[in-house]
Amino acid sequence: MGVLIKAISAVVPENHKDVVELSAKFGETEAKRTIKNTGVKKRHISDPHTTALDLGEEACLRIFKEKGYSPDDFQGLIFISQTPDYKLPASACILQDRLGLSKNTIAFDVNLGCSAFPYGLAIASSFINSGLLERIFLVVGDTLSKISHPDDRSTYPLFGDGAIAVVLEKSTQNDILGYDFGTDGSGWRNLVLPIGQLRNPDLEVYKNFSSKKDFEKIKHPESIFMDGNEIFTFTLKEVPGIIRRILENSDKDKDSVDYFLFHQANLFILNHLIRKAKLPIDKCPVSIDDYGNTSGASPALTACARLAEINSEKVLTTMFVGFGVGYSWGGTLASLQKNTLLPISIYRGGKTNGH
Amino acid sequence: MKREEVITEIETALNAEPNSLTVLRKLKEIETYDSVGQLSVIALFDALFDTVIEPKDLAECKTISDLLNLVKDNLS
Numbered sequence: 001m002g003v004l005i006k007a008i009s010a011v012v013p014e015n016h017k018d019v020v021e022l023s024a025k026f027g028e029t030e031a032k033r034t035i036k037n038t039g040v041k042k043r044h045i046s047d048p049h050t051t052a053l054d055l056g057e058e059a060c061l062r063i064f065k066e067k068g069y070s071p072d073d074f075q076g077l078i079f080i081s082q083t084p085d086y087k088l089p090a091s092a093c094i095l096q097d098r099l100g101l102s103k104n105t106i107a108f109d110v111n112l113g114c115s116a117f118p119y120g121l122a123i124a125s126s127f128i129n130s131g132l133l134e135r136i137f138l139v140v141g142d143t144l145s146k147i148s149h150p151d152d153r154s155t156y157p158l159f160g161d162g163a164i165a166v167v168l169e170k171s172t173q174n175d176i177l178g179y180d181f182g183t184d185g186s187g188w189r190n191l192v193l194p195i196g197q198l199r200n201p202d203l204e205v206y207k208n209f210s211s212k213k214d215f216e217k218i219k220h221p222e223s224i225f226m227d228g229n230e231i232f233t234f235t236l237k238e239v240p241g242i243i244r245r246i247l248e249n250s251d252k253d254k255d256s257v258d259y260f261l262f263h264q265a266n267l268f269i270l271n272h273l274i275r276k277a278k279l280p281i282d283k284c285p286v287s288i289d290d291y292g293n294t295s296g297a298s299p300a301l302t303a304c305a306r307l308a309e310i311n312s313e314k315v316l317t318t319m320f321v322g323f324g325v326g327y328s329w330g331g332t333l334a335s336l337q338k339n340t341l342l343p344i345s346i347y348r349g350g351k352t353n354g355h
Numbered sequence: 356m357k358r359e360e361v362i363t364e365i366e367t368a369l370n371a372e373p374n375s376l377t378v379l380r381k382l383k384e385i386e387t388y389d390s391v392g393q394l395s396v397i398a399l400f401d402a403l404f405d406t407v408i409e410p411k412d413l414a415e416c417k418t419i420s421d422l423l424n425l426v427k428d429n430l431s
Binding site: 233275 | 394398
């Protein structure tokens with residue numbers, strides 16, 4: 001038994017911000033310097049009423065429309081996000097209803113960020129390989145712009161919003177060729193949003209009861225915090241090993257991979273990583289310039305943004321690599337059959353709060 | 356690698372003027388030694404010496420000499 005990746009779609013919100021907005025905020029010199037280092041020339045930002053769930057729904061609807069699937073074709077739905085609509089219920093349950101999937105659907109959320117895509121492929125494939133499901137939606141999306149502090153120059157100019165949806169289905173063939181995963185929870189303090197869940201439900205509890213040692217570098221505890229030096233160091237230590245192990249375990253070499261699709265962390269990190277891993281730059285597409293760092297969606301979003309046209313003509317062997325918050329990391333070697341990738345589409349809804 | 360050569364590489368990484376940095380130069384006086392500059396030093400040492408320096412060690416550095424000490428085993 002095997003698993004085919006039948007379709008991947010990506011959706012970003014219509015609104016975007018660019019150098020003009022950044023210059024007005026930080027000054028032209030600082031804006032240009034930030035853009036040079038992050039690589040983010042433009043990033044799509046959801047309006048106040050649009051969430052990752054809305055973007056994920058649109059990504060699924062796009063697949064219905066382009067690939068001819070209907071809601072009854074699916075028995076499973078996995079939604080991976082760190083910016084869900086509610087603490088409870090799971091966004092996957094809401095999405096099951098909105099998409100009109102059967103009540104027999106297995107639907108649940110997973111809380112992962114930058115490593116979400118390889119994890120999602122592995123979880124979805126496991127359900128199919130176990131014989132429990134025949135076809136499943138994997139949805140990965142985040143709206144990190146909503147949790148970035150406007151005065152934080154390490155996060156605000158970096159993050160964009162977006163979601164991807166994937167259809168995986170049972171087959172005698174197999175598109176999933178290899179995996180590698182890892183976790184180092186000792187790095188959790190370096191990419192964290194301290195306030196808003198049950199450890200620190202509000203600023204008062206945070207100030208009075210949280211461990212000062214855990215959060216000593218944080219200026220805006222109600223927004224996402226990232227220690228750039230620590231994240232970069234972690235990336236240099238762990239990511240080259242992901243690539244090496246996947247190739248070794250699947251008996252492949254770098255030449256047999258058409259494209260390496262990395263989490264779009266920031267351009268400085270990506271360029272150094274590509275050099276360190278000794279990969280040809282033309283095999284490592286980048287989308288951070290047009291979409292920013294879109295968290296867990298970014299490897300697949302990059303594929304849709306940069307490879308959809310090429311994939312319309314040929315099968316691609318791809319390696320997806322995600323790494324970051326947790327620390328958590330993962331990689332997947334996968335074949336993308338012709339016309340698996342749909343070009344990125346724009347979400348133009350979101351004018352009302354909810355559906 | 357000679358210390359002078361590494362200093363030249365640091366100047367390039369930090370977009371500093373050639374021959375503007377000395378071992379005694381204080382890092383806080385270097386305009387481009389900000390968060391991006393620190394990433395550049397981490398990347399530089401990794402590229403030159405295949406050594407990933409720890410951010411906490413970097414944070415304790417006050418001068419160019421302190422930076423060189425992080426990779427002293429690779430210096431001649």
